Amino acid sequence: MRFDEEFFNLGYIDRLSYKETFIHNIDARVKLVIVILYIISVISYSKYTVSSLFPFLLIPVLFMTLGEIPVKFVLKRLVVVSPFIFFIAIFNPLLERNIAFYIYGIPINYGTISFISIIIKFVLTVSIIIILVATTSFAGLCYALRYFKIPEIFVNQLLFLYRYIFVLTEEAMRMIRARDMRSFGKKGTELNFYTKLAGSLLVRSINRAERIYYAMLSRGFNGTMPYNRKREANIKDFIFLFAMLLILFFFRFFDPVNIVGKFIERII
Amino acid sequence: MHMADALISPSVGVGFWALSVGGIAYSAKKLKEQMDDKIVPLMGILGAFVFAAQMINFTIPATGSSGHLGGGMLLSILLGPYAGFIVMASILTIQALFFADGGLLALGCNIWNLGFYTSFIAYPLIYKQITKNGKYHFIASLISVVVGLQLGAFSVVLQTFFSGISELPFKTFVMLMQPIHLAIGIVEGIVTAAIIKYVYTIKPEILLTSIPIEKKMKNDTSIKKLILMFAVLTVITGGLLSWFASSNPDGLEWSIEKVYGKPELPEKDSGIVNVLKNIQEKLAILPDYTFKKLEKKEEASEIEKYPNIDIGTSVSGILGALVVLLVAFGTGYIIKTVKRRG
Amino acid sequence: MSHHIVKFENVTFKYPDGTEALKGINLLITHGESVGIVGANGSGKTTLLMHLNGYLIPTTGIINIGDIILNKKTRLEIRKKVGVVFQNPDDQLFMPTVYEDVAFGPINMGFDERNVEIKVKSALEIVGCYDLKDKPPHHLSGGQKRAVAIASVIAMEPDILAMDEPSSNLDPKSRRSLINLLKSFSHTKIIASHDLDMILDVCNRCIVIKEGVIVADGPSEVILSNEKLLEENNLELPLSLQKR
Incomplete structure (x- = not known):
């Protein structure tokens, strides 16, 4: 039931994104900037970096808990999308076998280290994106994109697309249920049937677009979409941005793992 | 074949971001020039359609495995290359955000791989050429989907290779990617072609209405x-x-x-x-x-080639890592319990 | 107040594929009237509504709305006078939030931010949905969607309200509140529907269309109690008029 799962997932994230928490209330532009810088910081480490990446976990954890996003949900998403990256990364330990060091006599090769590094980077970058959309309304994100000068046609397209994904997936789901009800076992999921189903969904969609266009015209549509979402960033947003930038900077350039480690070593 | 953040280097990511945003900006400009208002809702709806159609799986004949529709070529055929590219980019953006397919930094790569080649190479140079006389729609969409996907898959290999994160040798990776995507491309091509044919028989005016838009494009393609x-x-x-x-x-x-x-x-x-x-x-x-070459060189230039590994080289590394991890999880736990009480 | 009239003179309409949907419609609707348009599926009701704000232009004949003759040039003007509520609210609510959707019309009409806000607020308050203003349309129930769709139209302050099947897919309670809402409007109302009980409740005049021609026009109580006429048009007596 891949379809239903995906659909409800989108709906679930959508509902999460309308919660009212500290993180949800932070300006979308601020969150977007932080997330992009975060991803670049994580990705910019060399392929053999492992421990320096650990501190970066703090930020998703912070967002997640403050934003009241269930950990289970994020973990589930991570598992669902992992196969491709796993498939690519698994070759590293097999192909790069130079020994880096030994742990209790067990040789660890460079490939294994880079494999672990890829997986950690994957976990960090994917979870921060999921958390971003689960804590920010999509309309808010699009507003942020427009603010950052992404072409308007594209931003409008995103909003339109997002609006009608819910309508059309529901329509598709009704059609699939009708199909599944009448297809016992495999029959009915064949290509031939699929094209008819998709084809008629397409024809219906185009008819719908025409009706929407009519509705838009009757309310004075003249080619531009007047999205008028204005939100002034407040002092809280600025403080949050500043604090996060500071933390990112510290994590990226001062390697807290090393500092903490040395400190503890000295104490011991 | 979505690229992932963890597999690319920042320069590759940023580079393809620039290319894709450029492509979007260019397409947006072109669309604005020939703006037919009607295309605004049509683009949104067709994007949602591809999204919904991708969620329906079908059985691939003779294999029993399931496939789904990619949609890039279908969009270009129905909307023309510029609108098709923008719609495809919007679909990939939402997938990157909501399904974590790929990633935010890799989004530029993905838009390029799945949008550019289809809309701006396979569509104008193959589909349009074959269907010049208004015939052969089926074979044209089949071939152009296959070519678009092949180029996209090759692009994935190049991006991975230049990022240098994966150890997969270029050759092996190509040998893995191209045949797989040939198979995927043929299935997707057949599906695209069949849908186009179906729509053509049910509602021929849909394909006819898309012609005026294309005509305008044709004239300005210098x-x-x-x-x-x-x-x-x-x-x-x-x-x-x-x-x-x-x-x-x-x-x-x-x-x-x-x-x-x-x-x-x-x-x-x-x-x-x-x-x-x-x-x-x-x-x-x-x-x-x-890696073969590296293996040979490795003895001579190991220090150069490999950085000092930060894990395990010193006790402090391990200790520090443990503490940081503890702090990260501990913070989350504390906030959660405090919140629950409050 | 003659400028709120709707007048059709010998209006015919042929779709590009050759289907003749309207074959000579003559009608006059005066200010403040509420008119129900009934008929079988495919009789031409929706086509007629689509002429009211110039989405379709008659093949032959004249449409006069508020003293303006409908043609390609005047249709923008006419759209300000006639608000159309569509059958499927999902087609009508295309903006990301309720507020932005209701604001769509007033912004396009050129009002400044402050006036837009006033108009949106009052429209949403009329339909009782001001609390929903920040919600995305896909979070609304069927009845709420319908109410917001109506608000999005009345925010433009049209003189004439045209509606296509406003009560379809509503649960009985939502339907009842919709009827009460419609009754409270002083606009000229033109409502196409199969819900004859609602027509009987809301409209004092009723027009029956069959195959693109008006076959009956008169007070709702008279038309809607004519069993023979209704049966000929794939309709049946409203429940409230049926004898037990």
Whole structure:
């Protein structure tokens, strides 16, 4: 039931994104900037970096808990999308076998280290994106994109697309249920049937677009979409941005793992 | 075949972001010039349609496994290349955000791989050419989907290779990606073609209405742009061919043998072969730039090649890592319990 | 107040594929009237509504709305006078939030931010949905969607309200509140529907269309109690008029 799962997932994230928490209330532009810088910081480490990446976990954890996003949900998403990256990364330990060091006599090769590094980077970058959309309304994100000068046609397209994904997936789901009800076992999921189903969904969609266009015209549509979402960033947003930038900077350039480690070593 | 953040280097990510945003901006400009208001809701709805259609799976004949629709070519056929590219980009953006397919930094790569080649190479140079006389829609969409996907898959390999995160040798990766995507492309091509055919029989005016938009496009596609597109195409196919030639000489010789009955070309110095050979020689470093070569060099330049590993080299590293992890999880736990009480 | 009239003179309409949907419609609707348009599926009701704000232009004949003759040039003007509520609210609510959707019309009409806000607020308050203003449309129930769709139209302050099947897919309670809402409007109302009980409740005049021609026009109580006429048009007596 891949379809239903995906659909409800989108709906679930959508509902999460309308919660009212500290993180949800932070300006979308601020969150977007932080997330992009975060991803670049994580990705910019060399392929053999492992421990320096650990501190970066703090930020998703912070967002997640403050934003009241269930950990289970994020973990589930991570598992669902992992196969491709796993498939690519698994070759590293097999192909790069130079020994880096030994742990209790067990040789660890460079490939294994880079494999672990890829997986950690994957976990960090994917979870921060999921958390971003689960804590920010999509309309808010699009507003942020427009603010950052992404072409308007594209931003409008995103909003339109997002609006009608819910309508059309529901329509598709009704059609699939009708199909599944009448297809016992495999029959009915064949290509031939699929094209008819998709084809008629397409024809219906185009008819719908025409009706929407009519509705838009009757309310004075003249080619531009007047999205008028204005939100002034407040002092809280600025403080949050500043604090996060500071933390990112510290994590990226001062390697807290090393500092903490040395400190503890000295104490011991 | 969505690229992922964890597999690319920042420079590749940012580079393709720039390319894709450029592509979007250019398409947006073109669309604005010929703005037919009607296309605004149509773009949104067709994007949502592709999204919904992708969620319906179907059984691939004779294999029992399931496939789904990619949609890029379908969008270009229905909306023209500019709108098609923008819609595809919007679909990939939402997938990157909500399904974590790929990632935010890799989004530029994905838009390029799944949108650019289909909308701006396969569509104008293959689909439009074959269907010039209003015929052969089926075969045209099939071939153009396959070509678009092949180019996209090759692009994935290049991006992965230049990022240098994965150890997969270039050659192996190509050998993995291209055949898989040939199979995917054929299935997707058939589906796209069948949907186009179905729509054509049920509602022919849909395809007819998309023609005026395309007509406008045709007029403004200047020769210069076409040449540029051809140049891109040549470099890519040339690179592909020469690479095959260099790393897999048997393959090329085999095909030559098949054509001419002997393993040598009749005219050795003919222009195109020379050009290919030149490209091949220049690109020949690529396949060699794999682990085998590194293995040989590694003893001499290990210190240079490999950075000091930060884990395990000192006790402090491990200690620090543990503490940081504890702090990270601890913070989350504390906030959660405090919140629950409050 | 003659400028709120709707007048059709010998209006015919042929779709590009050759289907003749309207074959000579003559009608006059005066200010403040509420008129129900009934008929079988495919009789031409929706086509007629689509002429009211110039989405379709008659093939032959004249449409006069508020003293303006409908043609390609005047249709923008006419759209300000006639608000159309569509059958499927999902087609009508295309903006990301309720507020932005209701604001779509007033912004396009050129009002400044402050006036837009006033108009949106009052429209949403009329239909009782001001609390929903920040919600995305896909979070609304069927009845709420319908109410917001109506608000999005009345925010433009049209003189004439045209509606296509406003009560379809509503649960009985939502339907009842919709009827009460419609009754409270002083606009000229033109409502196409199969819900004859609602027509009987809301409209004092009723027009029956069959195959693109008006076959009956008169007070709702008279038309809607004519069993023979209704049966000929794939309709049946409203429940409230049926004898037990």
